[in-house]
Amino acid sequence: MTFRRSPLALAILGLLENGPLHPYGLQRLIRQWGKDQVVNVGQRTSLYRMIVRLEEGGLITAVATERDERYPERTVYHLTDDGRAICRQWLGEIMTTPRNEYPEFPAALSFVMLVPPEAAGELLAERREKLTKRIAELQLELRTEVEGKPVPRFALLETEYQVAVTVAEAKWIDGILHDLRNGKLTWTPGPV
Structure with missing residues (x-):
């Protein structure tokens, strides 16, 4: 089977x-x-x-x-x-083997042109704030102890990965927000 x-x-x-x-x-x-x-x-x-x-x-x-x-x-x-x-x-x-896992965020980005750039900026800024909180939570998890001893690093590799991915996403959003604010990225909202 x-x-x-x-x-x-x-x-x-x-x-x-x-x-x-x-x-x-x-x-x-x-x-x-x-x-x-x-x-x-x-x-x-x-x-x-x-x-x-x-x-x-x-x-x-x-x-x-x-x-x-x-x-x-x-x-x-x-x-x-x-x-x-x-x-x-x-x-x-x-x-x-890397694989496309179809997460929701890139799917939403593929239709960002449906909202005005200013609204997209507000939404991304809100996401950026939530990512900052998530990074702090994950970093706290990395310092977890069991019975007064740190959890071995091998048991936290997925958390390290999540920190790296979340930090990279936050940095990417910072760049997009910068480009939206200075007019380097813009569009006219409407149907695709």
Whole structure:
């Protein structure tokens, strides 16, 4: 069976590398380790649906069912050899091959001519303010400690990447705002 990779599927397989877990444990670790900043966990149903698909694909398997009076019954999953191999394959493909991921912001920029340049400047200035706050939040995350010890750098590489990308976007917006203010960038608003 060919399994279409996704960030959530990669996260589940990657977390199961550390040993068997139940879905609630997976969700808790995704959030606890800050992986929810780069993996859209969404609602718990998304996680459960992905677990079912991974199990049907033979990448994970149920190994036990835990019963505890305080919690509902929980199925514990573990990574299969195929799951381990696919996880490594996806990791290699994703890390080596840039791909257009269709983010919303560039899509909005492609229709900026629908609003006057002044309005575009105001919108971009507002985004720039939010980026400044986001950069501060990410930099704070980089200084996270667990039990009084800094989190190892390898566990924060995705946060470092987010800082770099967010700083680059902010710098780019600064240039666009400069060009809008001095008239180097202008247009007449209207339909495309």
